[in-house]
Amino acid sequence: MGLITTLTYALPHRLMSAAARRLAYSRSPAIKQWLIDTVTRKFKVDLEEAAESDPRAYPTFNAFFTRALKAGARLPDGNPRALLMPADGRISQCGDIVDGRIFQAKDQSFTATELLGDEADAAPFADGVFATVYLSPRDYHRVHMPWAGTLRETVHVPGRLFSVGTDAVKSVPRLFARNERLVCHFDTDFGPMCQVMVGALLVSGVETVWSGVEIPAYGDRITRKDWRGQNIVLDRFAEMARFNYGSTVIVLLPKGVAKLSDILKPETPVRLGQPLASVN
Numbered sequence: 376m377g378l379i380t381t382l383t384y385a386l387p388h389r390l391m392s393a394a395a396r397r398l399a400y401s402r403s404p405a406i407k408q409w410l411i412d413t414v415t416r417k418f419k420v421d422l423e424e425a426a427e428s429d430p431r432a433y434p435t436f437n438a439f440f441t442r443a444l445k446a447g448a449r450l451p452d453g454n455p456r457a458l459l460m461p462a463d464g465r466i467s468q469c470g471d472i473v474d475g476r477i478f479q480a481k482d483q484s485f486t487a488t489e490l491l492g493d494e495a496d497a498a499p500f501a502d503g504v505f506a507t508v509y510l511s512p513r514d515y516h517r518v519h520m521p522w523a524g525t526l527r528e529t530v531h532v533p534g535r536l537f538s539v540g541t542d543a544v545k546s547v548p549r550l551f552a553r554n555e556r557l558v559c560h561f562d563t564d565f566g567p568m569c570q571v572m573v574g575a576l577l578v579s580g581v582e583t584v585w586s587g588v589e590i591p592a593y594g595d596r597i598t599r600k601d602w603r604g605q606n607i608v609l610d611r612f613a614e615m616a617r618f619n620y621g622s623t624v625i626v627l628l629p630k631g632v633a634k635l636s637d638i639l640k641p642e643t644p645v646r647l648g649q650p651l652a653s654v655n
Contacts, residue, residue, distance in 0.1 A: 580619030
């Protein structure tokens with residue numbers, strides 16, 4: 376286990392994330408521009424594909440971090456049976472959910488029940504498939520729909536805010552089932568689909584297109600919101616949510632509805648709109 380990961384066990388996660396959030400929303404020209412310039416330089420951010428390519432035009436660092444892309448910068452795969460990659464980033468892991476368990480890294484896994492916060496919610500995904508996509512600081516930080524769906528319920532599961540970097544994923548047991556997260560349940564024409572927005576150290580903010588900011592406020596108990604009957608329908612490839620800083624999204628699909636793309640392996644770079652799976 377690396378030193379930084381070891382230290383994060385003792386660090387005040389929420390206090391640090393709250394402080395980072397204040398900086399991210401600061402309108403001080405000096406603060407916001409220093410943050411933007413530092414991240415752009417360190418992570419080689421490509422602003423040419425952004426709708427606003429001038430780094431000085433953003434009023435806050437968060438506005439820069441959640442920037443929109445130019446029209447046509449990402450397009451959905453042309454195969455109408457392709458279930459789409461929900462975000463830019465890289466594959467952390469993907470594959471089958473085996474005996475209700477989701478693989479995290481060598482010698483590390485967690486249950487779908489732990490991830491979703493409820494055994495009944497996890498039942499439809501028993502023996503299904505999953506894909507875990509890590510968004511780095513250089514990536515586009517909006518998450519889109521892999522398939523058309525109607526929002527049924529969201530579940531805010533409170534937790535820690537460990538880093539989701541490679542070292543932490545390898546060494547922190549049940550990391551994604553321990554970090555604070557927003558579970559989004561959708562009904563589709565093939566059955567249920569779930570997208571889990573996982574927070575991380577300094578990057579816990581989650582905002583959805585249907586209700587705005589969901590995290591923070593930080594929670595101390597599981598909070599469920601029933602959206603049935605509100606007719607919140609999102610098309611395939613439509614924006615669903617964004618990280619107000621960045622992290623990881625996990626897609627869960629039931630058994631037998633789709634086959635993951637053969638080219639997807641751990642550490643594979645991915646882009647929004649490319650095929651994640653093919654729907655049977």
